[in-house]
Amino acid sequence: MGTRIGCSWGPALAGLAGVAGVALALQAVVDTGLVSPFMISPPTKIAGAFGELVSGEGLGKAFLLTFGATFAASALATLVATPAGYLLYRCPLLGRSYESWIGALFSAPIVLLYPMFLVIFGRSVLVGIATGFLVGAVPIVLKTREGFLAAPPVLINVARSFGASDREVLRKVLLPAARPFIFTGVRLCLIYSMINIVGIEFLANLGGLGYLVGEMYDRYEIPAMYAATVCVILTSALFYVLSARVERWLSGR
Amino acid sequence: MKISRTCLTAAIAALALVAAGRPAAALDKFTVAAPQKGFWDTAFPYLGQEKGFFKEQGIELDIQWTEGGADTQQAVITGSIDIGLATGLLGVLSAYAKGAPVMLASSEMTGASDLYWYVKADSPIKSLADLEGKTVAYSRPGSSSNTIAAALVKLSGKNAKLVSAGGAPATLTQVMSGQIDVGWSAVPINLNLVDEKKIRVLALGNDAPGAADQTVRVNITNADVYKNRHEALKRFFVAYQKSIDWAYSGNDVPEMYGKFAGVSPSVVEQLRTKFTPKPAVALNRMSGLDVTMREAVEAKRLAAPLTPDQQKGLLAPMKDLNP
Numbered sequence: 278m279g280t281r282i283g284c285s286w287g288p289a290l291a292g293l294a295g296v297a298g299v300a301l302a303l304q305a306v307v308d309t310g311l312v313s314p315f316m317i318s319p320p321t322k323i324a325g326a327f328g329e330l331v332s333g334e335g336l337g338k339a340f341l342l343t344f345g346a347t348f349a350a351s352a353l354a355t356l357v358a359t360p361a362g363y364l365l366y367r368c369p370l371l372g373r374s375y376e377s378w379i380g381a382l383f384s385a386p387i388v389l390l391y392p393m394f395l396v397i398f399g400r401s402v403l404v405g406i407a408t409g410f411l412v413g414a415v416p417i418v419l420k421t422r423e424g425f426l427a428a429p430p431v432l433i434n435v436a437r438s439f440g441a442s443d444r445e446v447l448r449k450v451l452l453p454a455a456r457p458f459i460f461t462g463v464r465l466c467l468i469y470s471m472i473n474i475v476g477i478e479f480l481a482n483l484g485g486l487g488y489l490v491g492e493m494y495d496r497y498e499i500p501a502m503y504a505a506t507v508c509v510i511l512t513s514a515l516f517y518v519l520s521a522r523v524e525r526w527l528s529g530r
Numbered sequence: 531m532k533i534s535r536t537c538l539t540a541a542i543a544a545l546a547l548v549a550a551g552r553p554a555a556a557l558d559k560f561t562v563a564a565p566q567k568g569f570w571d572t573a574f575p576y577l578g579q580e581k582g583f584f585k586e587q588g589i590e591l592d593i594q595w596t597e598g599g600a601d602t603q604q605a606v607i608t609g610s611i612d613i614g615l616a617t618g619l620l621g622v623l624s625a626y627a628k629g630a631p632v633m634l635a636s637s638e639m640t641g642a643s644d645l646y647w648y649v650k651a652d653s654p655i656k657s658l659a660d661l662e663g664k665t666v667a668y669s670r671p672g673s674s675s676n677t678i679a680a681a682l683v684k685l686s687g688k689n690a691k692l693v694s695a696g697g698a699p700a701t702l703t704q705v706m707s708g709q710i711d712v713g714w715s716a717v718p719i720n721l722n723l724v725d726e727k728k729i730r731v732l733a734l735g736n737d738a739p740g741a742a743d744q745t746v747r748v749n750i751t752n753a754d755v756y757k758n759r760h761e762a763l764k765r766f767f768v769a770y771q772k773s774i775d776w777a778y779s780g781n782d783v784p785e786m787y788g789k790f791a792g793v794s795p796s797v798v799e800q801l802r803t804k805f806t807p808k809p810a811v812a813l814n815r816m817s818g819l820d821v822t823m824r825e826a827v828e829a830k831r832l833a834a835p836l837t838p839d840q841q842k843g844l845l846a847p848m849k850d851l852n853p
Contacts, residue, residue: 315607315630333830395709400665400693482694495600495671495694496831497624 315499322500323507330504334489339505343478343485344512346402347471350409351516354466358414359459362421363447372422383415388473391481400483405474412473413466417459424458425451453528460524467516475509486512557590558762560612563605565598566669566697568791569716570777570801571639571747571811572616577786578773586772587765597697599670606752607632612759613766614750619822621672622748624831626844631753633847636767636813639747642678642735644716644806648724649732650705655712658686658733664711667695667704674746675714677825681738705729717805718797744818748848756847767851771813778808814852816845 300320306312307319314322330336365372387408394404428451436450478487486509493502564572578584579591594611596602603621605611607630616638625632647666649655655664661683668679671694683690690712695701698715702723705713712732723729736742756763777783784795802808809815819841826832836844 313608313631392704392707392709395704396707400691400709492671494604495621496829497600497603497621497628497630497672499628 318500318503323503326498326500326504330489330501330508334492334501336489336505336508339484339486339489340508340512342402343471343474343487343509344515346405346474346485347409347467347512347516350406350470350474351413351463351467353406353410354413354417354470355463357410358417358462358466359421361414362418362459362462363425365418365422366425376419376422379415379418383419387412388476388480391477395481400481402483402485404481404483405477405485408477409470409474413470416465416469417462420458420462420465421455424455427458428454456524456528460520464517464520467520468513471509471513471516557585557588558759558765559590559592560762560766561592561594561610562613562615563594563596563602563611564615565596565602565617565673566716566719567595568698568719568793569616569644570718570787570791570806571644573787573790574773574777574811575615575770576790577777577783578769580786581773581776581780583772583776584766584769587769589762589766589769597670599673599676601670603632603672603750606750609752609754612751612755613763616674616747617750618670618673618676619746619748619819620674620677620826620829620831622750623823623826623836623844624672627832627836627840633751633753633756634748634844635751635756635763636749636770636848636852637745637747637815638749638813639674639806639810640745640812640815640817641743641810642674642738642741642746643804643810644801645675645678645714645735646717646731647679647682647712647714647733648705648720648729649712651727651730653711653730655732658682658737659688661686661688661690661712663689663691665691665693666712667693667701667710667714669697669701669714670694672831675716677744677746677822678735678738678741679714680825680829681741682733685738702729717801718791718793721797722793740818740821744821745816746822749813751847764851767813771852774808774811774813778802814848816848 303317304319304321307314307317318326327336365375390411391404391408394407398404398407432450432454433446436446441449475485475487475490477483478485479491480487482488482491486505490502490505490509493499493505562575564575566572575584575591576593579593584591596605598617600621602611602614602617603625606614607625613635622632622634626634654660666679666683668675670676676692676694679692683692693710695704695710695713698719701710701713701715702720704710706728713729720729724731751763777787784798787793787798788795820835823832823835827835
């Protein structure tokens with residue numbers, strides 16, 4: 278029993294212990310005066326600021342806005358980029374031609390296009406979704422193509438020898454083989470989409486968690502600013518957990 | 531013991547060399563954050579340094595141009611900037627009330643005659659009465675343009691959304707591209723576009739009730755700088771005041787400022803008399819603090835107005851540095 282608990286809960290407990298250790302260390306450096314509380318808030322004050330964020334600053338609404346925008350951008354990116362990755366796999370010339378271009382796009386600061394989206398969509402949540410979609414689609418396209426290329430040729434040949442059609446090869450061989458790669462792309466998409474969406478919320482005053490961080494900073498509510506930042510991190514972690522669960526569900530484990 | 535003439539000569543020569551090699555007395559250097567490059571009132575330290583007023587006082591300035599607001603204030607509080615110029619009083623009150631090591635060193639602007647709000651020439655917005663559902667820009671939260679924009683929207687009685695749009699040039703881009711309905715600026719920036727009928731002035735800062743007599747921007751410093759470099763700080767404000775006096779009387783100012791701000795030298799006379807008269811930039815004037823505190827409470831920047839003792843503590847450095 279003890280071994281089972283150690284196996285299932287060990288990593289989570291170790292992770293929490295690490296977070297608690299960092300929090301204790303921060304509390305100590307602030308309490309002893311090594312770091313000014315006006316630079317880094319002590320974790321006790323950050324924890325205390327959550328109540329005010331929830332009751333007075335609309336944390337729930339801000340969370341839903343950021344979560345919803347990230348989800349929408351990532352879902353859209355997955356719907357568009359997965360077939361695009363497959364297309365690059367099926368047409369090797371296209372794949373070879375565009376892989377480096379798409380890779381270059383990955384390192385481009387697409388967030389700087391937000392003024393253009395502001396003109397197109399107005400001051401709405403669509404600005405964040407459009408930017409998140411553009412940023413998030415790139416890793417999915419690249420990882421999807423990589424996944425299909427990594428599918429063992431022997432499995433494809435066996436399927437073909439049993440008379441499988443292209444569609445059956447895709448459904449029964451290629452997709453299962455590429456699934457881990459595609460989900461790596463989706464996880465990257467979620468992370469990069471969210472980073473960009475939060476950044477735009479902060480820059481363009483569009484609501485959501487990014488706006489809340491900026492608002493607290495501007496009002497000099499430093500513990501609340503850090504509390505809002507912690508919410509951004511927790512939202513990111515939530516996406517990570519959800520994507521892992523979806524992947525496990527799809528693979529039947 | 532006899533010292534030979536040769537040895538004596540060599541010793542005197544060596545002393546002379548050492549004396550000649552000594553550097554002149556080092557200047558006290560201040561890192562200064564000045565917002566909105568090109569604005570008349572924030573140009574005083576730059577122009578004063580060019581003119582040599584700060585060097586006369588043994589001061590050297592490292593001026594860094596910013597967008598103003600909370601960024602300037604936070605840089606002062608953390609000590610990465612010694613002096614923050616022209617930052618909104620609203621933000622300073624918030625930090626001061628929370629015990630941040632920020633000192634109000636002087637007033638910077640009383641009234642808002644230098645600020646104006648505009649729309650595109652073809653905009654359907656003709657007056658403040660047309661603001662329902664529109665977006666109205668200000669620079670950064672806590673800035674003076676934030677205070678005045680909020681007052682103008684309140685005056686309109688309409689449900690308009692305030693938007694932080696950054697500096698005047700960035701705001702112009704957003705207005706002209708249709709991202710924002712009403713932009714903000716400060717004279718003389720963008721007045722040429724008014725003359726060219728590309729934009730229309732919708733309201734002046736002083737149209738906001740009470741704004742004409744309200745101190746909206748201040749200069750701030752860090753508590754450690756105030757304590758440890760007090761004497762140098764006093765010299766800084768002597769040079770600052772001299773820069774202001776010269777800006778309002780010097781014959782060479784129009785050309786210098788015109789070159790610095792990229793505007794016609796002829797606007798300086800308008801700035802001196804119409805938009806930013808000298809009493810507006812008095813360093814030791816603080817008025818309308820009650821109004822500002824009320825606005826700070828409404829904007830959740832203060833939990834309650836400062837007590838009389840807190841107000842006294844807030845204003846003491848200003849009176850000390852600018853007698």
